[in-house]
Each structure stands twice: as structure tokens, then as C-alpha cells.
Amino acid sequence: MFDSVQLKTPRLDKEAFVAVIEPLREKLLDAQFELAQRKRKAILLLINGSDGAGKGETLNRIYEWLDDHFLETLSYTKPTDDERMRPPEWRYWRDMPAKGRIGLVLGGWHHRILRDRALGEMSASAFDGAIEEINRNEEMLSRDGVIVLKVWLHVDDAKARRRLAKLREADGALRRAVVVEWDRIKGRKQRARLNEAAFALIEKTSTAHAPWEVIAAEDWRYRDTEIARLLLATLERANAEPAPASSPSHAEPPAGSARPSLLASLVLSKSVGANAYAKSLDALQQRLSELTTAKRFENRGLVLLFEGNDAAGKGGAITRVRAALDPRRFRVHGVAAPTDEESARPYLWRFWRDVPRLGHSAIFDRSWYGRVLVERVERLCPPEDWMRAYSEINDFERQLTRANLVVVKFWMAIDPEEQLRRFREREAQPTKRYKLTKEDWRNREHARLYEAAANDMFDRTSTRPAPWTLVEANDKKFARLKVLRTIVARLEETE
Amino acid sequence: MFDSVQLKTPRLDKEAFVAVIEPLREKLLDAQFELAQRKRKAILLLINGSDGAGKGETLNRIYEWLDDHFLETLSYTKPTDDERMRPPEWRYWRDMPAKGRIGLVLGGWHHRILRDRALGEMSASAFDGAIEEINRNEEMLSRDGVIVLKVWLHVDDAKARRRLAKLREADGALRRAVVVEWDRIKGRKQRARLNEAAFALIEKTSTAHAPWEVIAAEDWRYRDTEIARLLLATLERANAEPAPASSPSHAEPPAGSARPSLLASLVLSKSVGANAYAKSLDALQQRLSELTTAKRFENRGLVLLFEGNDAAGKGGAITRVRAALDPRRFRVHGVAAPTDEESARPYLWRFWRDVPRLGHSAIFDRSWYGRVLVERVERLCPPEDWMRAYSEINDFERQLTRANLVVVKFWMAIDPEEQLRRFREREAQPTKRYKLTKEDWRNREHARLYEAAANDMFDRTSTRPAPWTLVEANDKKFARLKVLRTIVARLEETE
Secondary structure, three states, X not given: OOOHHHHOOOOOOHHHHHHHHHHHHHHHHHHHHHHHHHOOOEEEEEEEEOOOOOHHHHHHHHHHHOOHHHEEEEEOOOOOHHHHOOOOOHHHHHOOOXXXXXXXXXXXXXXXXXXXXXXXXXXXXXXXXXXXXXXXHHHHHHHOOEEEEEEEEEOOHHHHHXXXXXXXXXXXXXXXXXXXXXXXXXXXXXXXXXXXHHHHHHHHOOOOOOOEEEEEOOOHHXXXXXXXXXXXXXXXXXXXXXXXXXXXXXXXXXXXXOXXXXXXXXXXXXXXXXXXXXXXXXXXHHHHHHHHHXXXXXXXXXXXXXXXXXXXXXXXXXXXXXXXXXXXXXXXXEOOOOOHHHHOOOOOHHHHOOOOOOOOEEEXXXXXXXXXXXXXXXOOOOHHHHHHHHHHHHHHHHHHHHOOEEEEEEEEEOOHHHHHHHHHHHHHOHHHHHHOOHHHHHHHHOHHHHHHHHHHHHHHHOOOOOOEEEEEOOOXXXXXHHHHHHHHXXXXXXX | OOOHHHHOOOOOOHHHHHHXXXXXXXXXXXXXXXXXXXOOOEEEEEEEEOOOOOXXXXXXXHHHHOOHHHEEEEEOOOOXXXXXXXXXXXXXXXXXXXXXXXXXXXXXXXXXXXXXXXXXXXXXXXXXXXXXXXXXXXXXXXHOOEEEEEEEEEOOHHHHHHHHHHHEOOOOOEOOOOOXXXXXXXXXXXXXXXXXXXXXXXXXXXXXXXXXXXXXXXXXXXXXHHHHHHHHHHHHHHHHOOXXXXXXXOOOOOOOOOOOOOHHHOOOOOOOOHHHHHHHHHHHHHHHHHHHHOHHHHHOEEEEEEEEXXXXXXXXXXXXXXXXXXXXXXEEEXXXXXXXXXXXXXXXXXXXXXXXXXXXXXXXXXXXXXXHOHHHHOOOOOHHHHHHHHHHHHHHHHHHHHOOEEEEEEEEEOOHHHHHHHHHHHHHOHHHHHHOOHHHHHHHHOHHHHHXXXXXXXXXHOOOOOOEEEEEOOOHHHHHHHHHHHHHHHHHHOO
């Protein structure tokens, strides 16, 4: 793989360099300007390679070529405590550039697993698993408007180290800003393991969506022209993509299949008496309080999400859960229309913003499942987008659970008669009137489509780490107890 | 001050409570709904008081009354390292709720100085200085759309401590989520100093903009009705405020006064030869590299801002500075139209977002001074707003410099003839054409107004910690050297 890079060391003389680079610079600036104007794609350029291969120089050169107002450097080293308190993917999501912008990434996700592997802190199979996940993630980004461009700057090991040594002053300060990423890799064994891992990584993550470019970096003029060409090709690709069709008109999703419906199998009328309710509610809330204020909870966290029929009692259930939580350590997130900062980024970005720190809880009243429910039924996004959302969501939730967040997902179900009764009640009651909108009435007409979408969703996203709990909610009291009992059980079983 | 709270302990029986609270709840929900719909004001409710007075209970009660989708708890304890790496005010700014929302604050800015004072970590004069700054800050918030409401829950000391003891389990876990803020205050002396400081604080920060309400919290029913009444009054006040006039039409700012003009006094033609330039540039960049990659820089940071005439060479100067910086530790911020998340918050919020961590640099190409330049000249905000901006900006910059950020402010000045020449040049040059807009031509017509605004700005915001540097920029080379030299000097003198 990429053996060519080791065979020859291409060189450019000054004259040839100027002749190539000057026209490129002009085109680069024009293309970047178009990217910034159209605001349809973001570009992430991941700069990897040996120390001393000129990662910092390359970065600086790009700043010379492009307009720095639409450019940002995303550099990752040791995680801060805010980052350590969240899934490792969180910091990359937090920094995601908006469409129209270019992010230059140093020390990104490839670097992290390479270092862990070279230091022997990651097994071969974990390394392979991480690679698969990277591929899925980069595919998702590329489908969601972010072009991922990966560069490996290659330079002979011995030369790179001589070069680095020259740049360091006696007191350790660097004469020029040099990017040193691999100083923990010492000795032949670790270096060999790093090289082997790097080649495996490049081979296995060179996908159609986000291929690697390995560039011989011995000669800076050659390196810079290659980078400039690559950037220009990427910008032109980004600008050439047609605008998404504004109103996708496609066939109705397949009508109710013969598959048995989980929802239809529920006995919605389950109920509980007032006394039993009061007693159980108190006991469950007390237990939830204990579990979430205990010392051990500081290394865990709760992500609760509520979906379900309109008027199924999500708000009431949330209130009962919330009352048991430390008010300083939870937040309730309603899903409203995305802000413009959210619209400018991949779909899951706005939910990543709300991922809680360890020791905290986030309660989502409606959630990322909107993609495969309302957006599917109301045709707000093309079928490709909601179809791929299932596996993207599974990845997302696995990233949460792997970082010790307990993900509990509720579907609150009521039957159409009960729903109608509650709509009428809301119309009559002043403090609840604002809860009922025209949309609620319209959704009722699409009940069959919503049911099909929900059944697909259960099938495709009820995973072992993050299963769905269907809640029979015709009786509010029964539903609230089931919600609390489920959360308590999930916390206890994962303790 | 508020002696009444210590004399009587008001009580409400259950019946009286229900009779009062039920109609209040309905009105509260309606008023909150209106706040969320109008999106014109945000509310910060700061909940302070003795431990055991029911801060957590009050918080929970508010969640019961209101719609939790537009409500958030902002709770501050020990700063994280991300917070420690920035000015102490940063974390409050970061969390600022958007208009239409209510933030419930625990452990806010009052708590911080009270604790420091009670522990003897803050002198009496520093305490008084902090109080003055709090007042200015709260006035700014209230003028910028954030209503600050401050509550002190008072309860007899001995009773509060008995109450707390009962709630703690043997293993330290709390039976209910109780807010414990003062556990570092121990012994009579510290408690006495805390009480004294609290009364001084309440007295001195009870302003027309953000008065304190001291509430007797012995009886929870009385406490809750008082809180509910207060909240309702605040919501109604927020909703009653008229929409700001959409196009303020007011008199032209006073024509050029008799005051001598700093700008007119500049000798814009200062220049430097090509050889001297190349030599000095290299030396200055090298020195800047050393200063910003040295170990000691990790506890400092740079905030550079560039204002000036259009085409005065801000971009070129920024490029020369940037080239000397570690590309992983700076960001260039152009000032574009605010996003909707930014428009929903006080003016300075979007700049607080970009305040760099220690060890990093932020370069602003145009800045918060837009308020007193373009917004004043083009009448984009009423005169009251830009008039108060001078002192708000001085406070902001003092907060930056106090936190070890070196703030360097440049005004790049060219004369009208040189500007015209550069405009024509830009029109002719393809890579620079996009830099010239219709606005640039229009701004030229308002040159006199911009000059008056700039002169006022120098007079009112050239402070000792953050002085302005006026740069004679008819000769680009001279200007670039002056910029670099100034930054190096400022870094050296503050070392």
C-alpha cells in the first residue's frame, strides 16, 4: 500500500514550484470563496504523519493560501476534564465546523487509536473495531455535508528526527512552531508497532467516502504543491455538488407489512390503584434519588428519552422522574426547530451538544428519533437519510453507553380513543391549552404511518446496550410507575 | 436592612396555601408561555441563602410550576480546567440563556465572592471592588435583555444545620437532593464573617436594575408563595416591555467637535525600505515565536484586535503575525452577521465565546468595537446602546487582562487617496476582488463620521491595561513592523 512513496523522493526546484503554485493559489482562493458563499459543505482536512514531516508547516502554508476567516485549526492533545467527563467522540463533535468552513485537524481520531495501539494500550481486535467505527462515522459525515480529507505526510524516520532536533532550543522552546505528536513513542519496538499500525489504518480506512492521500514530504515544495492540488480538487468537488432537491417527492413508504406489530401487541389498559400508586411512586423516587446522588453515580450518567403518541403523558412522566433527581444535575431538552448553527452541521450535532457530563442526567422530550418518525412520515428528508439514520443512531448510542452513560428509551403508547379524550380535555383546561396544536390533530390522521415508522424503529434500534421500553400509557399512573421502575432497574443492573 | 425577615416567621396553613398558589400557577404558566413566544427577554433567577433554607426544594418547586422545556439550572461549583483556563466570568457568559428562557442559578457570582470573603481569601477592598463590578455587569445584562432577579432565602442558623443533618445518610448520600454550598465555612469566626459579608453584599447590590428579595424560609408554604409571586411579577414585567423601536430615527451624532483629533495628528506617510523590512520582519517574527511557544506563555494568552479604514491592510498585518504563532494555538475571528443563537443573547456574548484559553491567541479582524463604530455611524442601534458600550467594553477588557490575557488593539489608518488607490487595485486583481464590496464605497462617503466615532473610541477605551495603538499604514511594510513590534513589546513588558 502506497509503496511508491518510499521509493522515490520527488523534488521540485524553485522555478517549477512558482510556476505551479501561483495559478493554484488563485484558484484555491476563488474556490474557497465559493464554498463560503454556498454554505452547503464543510471540509475537514486531517493532517497526519511523522513528527518532522512538516505538519505544522503545511498548516501554516494553508493559512497563507486561503482566507483565514473561514478556516479553523482543530488540534487535539490530552483531553481536558470537560472532555474526559464525556464520550471520547464528544470533542470532535463539539468542534465540527459549520458548512462553508474548513477545519484543519491535528491529532484527530486516527491519531488517538494509532498512539494507543503503538503504546500497547489497545489490543489488535479493539484496533480493528475502532477502524470499522471510524469508517462508519466518516461515511456518515460525508453523507451529512462534511467532506473528510485525510493526508499522511511521509518522511524517512531518521531524517525526521534529525530535523526535529535542530529546531529545539536548549530550554526546550521551539524555534518554529513544530507539531510534536509522537514524543511518547520511544524505542524500536514501539516505533515498529506504530509503523505497522499506521499502514493497517491507512489501508483499512481508505474508503470511497474518505480516502487517504499519502504524500512524500521530504521536499517541501513537492509536498506543498501536492497539498494545494488536493485541496483544490476537494473544494471543486464540494462546489460541484448540486443543491439537494428542496421538496423530495417520492413514493409513500411501504404500507403496513405482514410483520407482527409490537405496538399492536400491547395491552394498553393496564392500570394501578391510587393507593398502590402513591406508595410505589414514593418508594421508586426515593430509590432513584439514592442511586443518582450516591458517590458511584459520579462516574456514570443518565440519558433518558421519551417518544410516543401525542398526549401520551410524556410530560407527566418526566416530571415524576425529574422530581427525584438533583436539580443541579439534570436538564430537560425539548426538541424544537434547529437553530441556524445547528442546521449548518450534521444531523446528530445538536444532540451531541446536550450529551451530559458524567454524574449528570439529560432528559429528552422527543429526540434524535425524530429523523425516523416525523421526518420520515412527513417526508421532511429523503428516504436514504432516514434509512441510514438507524445505524447512525445505534453508533451514537453505543458511544454513549460505552462512556458509562445509561441510555433508557421510552415509547409511551395510548389508543386513539384515549388520545381523543385527552385532546378534548386539553382544549377545555386553560393551563394545558397551549399544549395542543393543529399539528397534533394532523398527526392523528397519520396514525397508521406513525405506527409503521415506530415498529420499524423498535426493530432496528432496540440494541442490547440501549433497548426500547414500550409503556402502556392509557392509565397515567401505571405508565409513570413503569417508567420509574425501568430506570431504577437499568441503573441497578449496570451498577 | 431586611431586619423584618429576622423578627417574624410568617406561616401559611395548608388551606391558605392552596387558595393562593393554585391561581398563581395558572398565571405563571401563561406568563412563561408568553415569554417563550415573544423571545425578547431572558430571566436569570439567582437563588442564594443558607444551606438548609431550601434552595434545592425551591428549584424543584419552580420545575413543578413551569414548563421545563424553557427552563435551565445553571449550577456552579469548583471550576473545571476549561473554566480555569479562562477569565472567571467566562463560565457565566457561556451558559447565558437565550431570550425566552429562564435560568435558575445556584452558586453564581455573588456566592463566589461571599465564600472568598468569609474564608478570608479576599480583602475588604477587593470585596468592595467586586461588588461594584457586579453592579455594572447586572446593569448591562438588564439593558441587554436579561432580567436579573436575586433571592436570598433566610433561615435561622441553628435550625438550618439541624435540618441538614437529618437529610444525610450514614454513607454521606443525601436522602433528597439538597444543595450544600457552604460546607467549607466552619467555626464561629467564618460564619460571622459570612453573615456580615452577606448583609453588605445584599445592601450594596440591591440596585434598581436587579434588587434583592430576602425571603423568610422557615415555613415552606410561605417561602413558595413568595417565590411564585416574585416570579410572576418578573414574568409580567418582562412581557410588558414594549418591543424596541425597529428603526431608531435620531439626530446625527454631533459634528466634529473642537477636540483635537488623534487620527488627524498621525503622519501616515511613514515608511521603511525593503531590506530593512525583510530583516526586521524576520527578527520580530522569530521573537514572537519564542515568546508564544515558551513554557511561560502557557499561563498567558493573546487577544489581538484590528480595526481601521477599509483596505488599510488588516489582513496583511494579521498574516504576518499569524505566521509566527503556533498554528494549533490561535484562531482568526472575522466579524460576520450574528447567528440566531447570538442575536438571542447580550451583545458581548458572541465575543466571550471566542475568548481564548491560556496558552492560546485569538485574532479579531474587526471586533466588539463595531458597536461604537459601524453601529453608531449607520444607526444600527440607538445612541443609549453605543454610549453605554464604552464602559461595558472597558469592563470586558479588564476581565480579560486580569486573567493574564494580553489585549493589544490596533487601528490601521490610511488617507483617502491611498484608500482609493487600493480600491482600484482590488478591482483589477482577481484574487482580491471579493474583498471589495459596495459597502466599502459607501463607507468612504461617511469617512468624517467614522473618524469622529474612532476619535471618541480612542478617548473612551484606551485604558491602561488595554491601550490603543494607532498604526500609520500608508506604507504596508511600516505598518506590519509596527504591529509586530507592539505585540512583542507588550508581551515583554508584561512578562
